[in-house]
Each structure stands twice: as C-alpha cells, then as structure tokens.
Amino acid sequence: MKIKENLSKQELVQKIIEKKEFSDLPIEDVKKVLIFFDKPHRTNEEKIKLSRDLLRKMYSVFASDKILTKKNESTEWFLKKHISTKERFEDYKKIYGRIFQGFEKEKISVIDLGAGINGLSYKFLPKKTNYIGVEAVGQLVDLMKDYFKKEKINGKAIHESLFNLDEIKKIISNVKDKKIIFLFKVLDSLEMLERDYSKKILLELTPRVDEIVISFATRSLVRREKFRANRNWLVSFIGENFKILDDFDYGSERYIRFSKK
Ligand SMILES: C[S@@+](CC[C@H](N)C(=O)[O-])C[C@H]1O[C@@H](n2cnc3c(N)ncnc32)[C@H](O)[C@@H]1O
Numbered sequence: 276m277k278i279k280e281n282l283s284k285q286e287l288v289q290k291i292i293e294k295k296e297f298s299d300l301p302i303e304d305v306k307k308v309l310i311f312f313d314k315p316h317r318t319n320e321e322k323i324k325l326s327r328d329l330l331r332k333m334y335s336v337f338a339s340d341k342i343l344t345k346k347n348e349s350t351e352w353f354l355k356k357h358i359s360t361k362e363r364f365e366d367y368k369k370i371y372g373r374i375f376q377g378f379e380k381e382k383i384s385v386i387d388l389g390a391g392i393n394g395l396s397y398k399f400l401p402k403k404t405n406y407i408g409v410e411a412v413g414q415l416v417d418l419m420k421d422y423f424k425k426e427k428i429n430g431k432a433i434h435e436s437l438f439n440l441d442e443i444k445k446i447i448s449n450v451k452d453k454k455i456i457f458l459f460k461v462l463d464s465l466e467m468l469e470r471d472y473s474k475k476i477l478l479e480l481t482p483r484v485d486e487i488v489i490s491f492a493t494r495s496l497v498r499r500e501k502f503r504a505n506r507n508w509l510v511s512f513i514g515e516n517f518k519i520l521d522d523f524d525y526g527s528e529r530y531i532r533f534s535k536k
Contacts, residue, residue, distance in 0.1 A: 282319050284309065290319075291326050296335045296343065299413025301436040305330065307468060333464040334412050338391065343414045350395050350422065357392050359460050362492075366525045367399040373523060374455075374488055374532060375401045382452040386484070388437055389461030394419035397428050405452060406430040409443065437465060438472070440479060447483050454484040460492060460528070462509065474512055481517055486534045489513075494527040 282290070288305050292298050297305065305326070312325040335343075342356050354360040363370060375383070383404050387393050390408030392415050397406055406423075410416050410432065419432035435442050447454060462473040469475075481487055491506055506529075513519060513533055521532040 284313070287313070287319060287322060287326075290323050291330070294327065296340075297327065297330055299434075300330065300334060301411055301434070301439070304333075304411060304436045304438060304468075307438065308333075311468070329467065333467050338412065338415060342392065342418070343412075346421070350398075350426075353392055353418065353422075354395050359391055360393055360396060362526055363528060367396050370525050370530065371396075371399045371401070373521070374530070378453065383455060384450040384452040385455050385457060386447060386450065387457040387459070388443065389458065389464065390419065390432070391415055391459075392418055393457070393459060394430055394432055395422050397423075397426075397430055403429065405450070407446065407450070408432045409435050409437065409446065411436050437461070437476065438469070440476065443476075444479070444483065447480065454486075456480060456484050456487045457490075458487065459490040462489060462491065473509060477513070478516065481533070482535045486520065486532055487517075488530055488532045490528050490530045492527055493524060493529050 284306070287309055288302065291305055291309065292300065292302075308326045308329050309322065311329065312322045317325070338357050342353060345353075351364075354364050379401060383401060385400065385404055385406050387406065387408045390410045394406060394408040395418075397404070400406065406429065408416070408419050408430070410419070411434070413434050416432045416434040419430065422428070423430035423432065433446060435446070437443060447456075458476075465472040465476065477487065477489075489509075491509075510531065513531060516536075517533040518536045519531060519533045521530070523530055
C-alpha cells in the first residue's frame with residue numbers, strides 16, 4: 276500500500292501501531308523509535324518500516340504470535356513457547372534456588388523488569404513471594420494478569436516502559452519487603468534505542484533495592500541474528516560500581532547478582 280508523504284508525526288505513529296503486534300506498546304517508546312528514523316532523506320514508507328523493524332527487535336521478536344493470541348493453554352505450554360522462558364524451563368528450580376539461597380525465611384518482593392511472561396514461573400519462586408512484572412508489550416501483561424488471577428497468586432503485572440524511569444522508581448518505592456530486581460535478558464533491548472541506558476538504569480536502581488540479578492544469553496537468542504557477544508563492558512561496569520554477590524551460568528544464560536557497595 277502506498278503511504279502518503281504529508282503525514283504528521285502523530286499520523287506516522289498511528290500507522291506504525293496499526294499492526295497488531297505493535298498495537299499495545301507504550302506510545303512514548305514508539306515515538307522515541309520514530310525520532311530515530313525520522314530524517315528528511317527518508318520516505319514515510321521507510322520511516323514506518325525501519326521503526327517497525329526496530330520495535331520488533333526490541334519487544335516482540337521474543338514472543339511468538341501464538342503467545343500473543345492464545346488464551347487457554349497451560350502455564351507450561353506458554354513458558355515453553357516464549358523464547359526466553361523456554362530456554363530456562365528445565366532449570367528454573369536450580370536458578371531460583373541459587374538466587375534465593377538463604378532467603379527462605381524472609382518476605383521477598385521480586386520486581387521483574389522487562390518480564391516478558393516470566394511471571395508464569397511464579398511457582399518456582401520461594402513461597403509467598405510478592406511478584407511484580409513490568410513489561411512493555413500489553414498482550415504479555417494481560418497474559419500474566421490472567422494467570423495471577425486464575426491461580427490466585429500474589430502477583431501484579433504492570434504495563435510500563437523501562438524508559439520511564441520515574442514510574443519504575445515509583446513502583447519500587449511502593450514495595451515494602453526485601454526488594455530484588457530481575458533484569459533478565461533485557462539490557463540488550465534497552466541499548467538498541469539508547470546507548471548506555473543499561474548503565475543509567477543500574478546506577479539509578481541499585482541503591483534503591485537490596486539486590487539486582489541481571490542475565491544475558493551466552494548463545495544467540497534468535498538463531499537468524501548474529502550474536503552481539505561481548506558483554507565485558509557490562510561485567511566490568513558492574514564490578515566497578517557494585518558489589519558482586521554471585522555470577523553463574525545455567526544453560527545458555529549467565530546470571531550476575533549484585534548489590535550496592
Ligand atoms: C528477551 S525478552 C526476556 C523476557 C524475560 N525477562 C525473560 O527473561 O524471560 C525481553 C523482554 O523485555 C521487554 N522489553 C524490552 N524493552 C523494554 C522496555 N523498554 N520496557 C519494558 N519492557 C521492555 C520485551 O518486550 C520482552 O518481553
């Protein structure tokens with residue numbers, strides 16, 4: 276379809292989100308992506324296509340269409356369909372066992388940033404954990420909400436962008452228990468739009484919580500894409516600025532647990 280050339284920014288954003296997979300993203304993120312490509316030498320068609328390509332990489336490449344549309348499948352079915360939870364499905368008990376070693380008697384809140392559908396792994400977490408998943412893709416937020424309701428779980432799913440740091444800080448400050456942030460396989464997505472945003476978010480959030488656990492893939496997440504391998508900069512940054520509490524691999528994922536110094 277030919278796209279008119281005299282579209283306003285607002286109309287371009289509307290065009291971008293016409294596709295279902297982008298229809299429930301935080302609008303500020305869509306605008307931020309468009310700014311990236313909104314250059315005079317590009318046609319509107321190019322701007323829309325490039326914006327959608329980047330949005331797909333940042334948000335929706337991880338979840339198959341089936342996850343976005345199905346409702347009545349089992350928890351295990353969903354966990355095995357999402358590219359991230361599928362890879363750790365067999366290891367959840369060991370991973371959470373290691374992360375929460377020694378916290379068995381404490382009241383814990385997990386704030387899972389860029390959660391995808393990781394809220395569905397709630398049953399592997401220590402009993403009575405207060406879970407809060409923050410995710411940009413509205414359809415995944417709804418999926419987690421439905422699951423918490425159906426299973427009567429102490430969980431919340433919030434539709435918010437990690438680029439809205441003030442809102443993320445508010446979510447954190449409303450939590451009372453021992454606070455642990457998960458940032459599993461999400462820092463790469465943030466870097467795609469804003470270089471060094473990982474550093475910014477870690478510097479802002481680490482002093483506000485008890486611990487942070489980040490993870491990244493040690494093998495390619497999406498086979499078609501070349502692996503942006505070298506995370507040494509991130510590991511050194513964490514080592515220089517925070518206190519590393521643990522660093523381990525399970526499957527094709529590396530986890531680093533740390534706190535403020
Ligand atoms: C690779 S998936 C990992 C999901 C989950 N953390 C896990 O490991 O199972 C990355 C997730 O981060 C979400 N995401 C990326 N950028 C985000 C942002 N700026 N705000 C909120 N969520 C974001 C994506 O939509 C996607 O669901």
